[in-house]
Amino acid sequence: MAEKSAVREVFEDDKAGRLDFFHARTLAYSMAGELDKVEALVKEWAEKAKTLRSPDRRCPAALRAGVGLWILRRYEAAAEMLEKAADDPDGAYFLGLCQIELAQYDKAIASFRRAAQAGQDDFVCDMAIAEAARRAGNREEALARIRKHQGTRDGEAELHYQKGRCLEDAGDHEGAMSAYERAVELNPQHTGALFRLARMNDLFGNDEQAIDYYEKAAAIPPVHANVLINLGILYEDHGMYDKAVQAYRRVLATEPTHPMARLYLKDALGSLDMYYDEALEKRRSRMEQLLNTPLSDFELSSRVRDCLERMEIRTLYDLARLTEEDLVGAKNFGETSLTELRELLRSKGLHFGYGREEKKGKAIQSIAPPSGSEILDKPISELKLPIRCQKAMRTLNIQTVGDLVQKTEKELLECPNFGQTSLNEVRQALARLGLSLMAEKPTS
Helix, strand or coil: CCCCCHHHHHHCCCCCCHHHHHHHHHHHHHCCCHHHHHHHHHHHHHHHHHHCCCCCCCCHHHHHHHHHHHHCCCHHHHHHHHHHHCCCHHHHHHHHHHHHHCCCHHHHHHHHHHHHHHCCCHHHHHHHHHHHHHHCCCHHHHHHHHHHHHCCCCCCHHHHHHHHHHHHHCCCHHHHHHHHHHHHHHCCCCHHHHHHHHHHHHHCCCHHHHHHHHHHHHCCCCCCHHHHHHHHHHHHHCCCHHHHHHHHHHHHHHCCCCHHHHHHHHHHHHHHHHHHHHHHHHHHHHHHHHHCCEHHHCCCCHHHHHHHHHCCCCEHHHHHCCCHHHHHCCCCCCHHHHHHHHHHHHHCCCCCCHHHCCCCCCCCCCCCCCCHHHHHCCEHHHHCCCHHHHHHHHHCCCCEHHHHCCCEHHHHHCCCCCCHHHHHHHHHHHHCCCCCCECCCCCC
């Protein structure tokens, strides 16, 4: 008998409510195969919703089908289904969550109010209203909902998270950080607060702390694509291209057509190849130094040393390029001497004939310094900026150094994922060429 789906057990429980449905979402994104089972459940409950008529909008089949669609992030279809269960406290609540995702903030607020009237937790509904109101630009309404519960629900992480969002929107970054830290202290699994802490540290150049917060958020299913995208970019900035590739692939595992993840994965794979090429070049350089080592640096017997001098074999490269037959044919060179040299080569990771497989050096081309106009015509890629800067350049359609110096610091900072650290990198790269960004235009 096949093992019953963990999500199905929740959906088939007549007493399942809001917290159970959130738990089902976590299960769906943390257990292999569960998302496919949610797909099947949605079809089942949608069919039941067609046949089960309810005198009011409290249809349990529509509720479960709608919640399933919400889990699958199909918010428009979910909202349409949940309208059939909008008189149910859970139905109205999840309908509001879908309407927030669809940027229908006034409708979301109305749904949350209906949920509270139907018996949904008043604090939960007020925090959801605060979220919708703040997104709609009504920060005062959001703050009013927060103040309503400050005296009685100060131990709730969501209260401090919503407070932090309002403070952040008002430009009080220090206050916002404190509020988010309090939220995480109360609930280490609060992904919203973890993401905001990561994002703010990211923007202020505190990369290590940002990575730590992003990684914590990325360990809690379901993971929002923005968490993994931003984490991947930071990984790339620090040369951890293999981890960046994994982050972008995690996004594509649940959202195969995600445009940014597909683009960034391609970049990361290219950078990963470049990284390995650089590592290979370093190994080649070390090997070249080894091959150029004089044989006089090694402890060899007098007979072997004399024989090598007569044959004008002076470096490890000279020795490695020979075959055993070349040496055995030499005067006074026997098996004992051959074994001694064979052991020397083995200890250095070499063998006879190795030198014939490798090129000993590389030609070096001298390049004349460019003129002033040539500098401005340089492709932006020649500045060798960090990955995050390169992506910002592409977003702003900056293709040459000349294009870059026409931008102001403000224009660059307005680009997503471009913070103070990235700006400093650009300044330094331009300074090396004797250039700078365009000055801000004075305000009248």
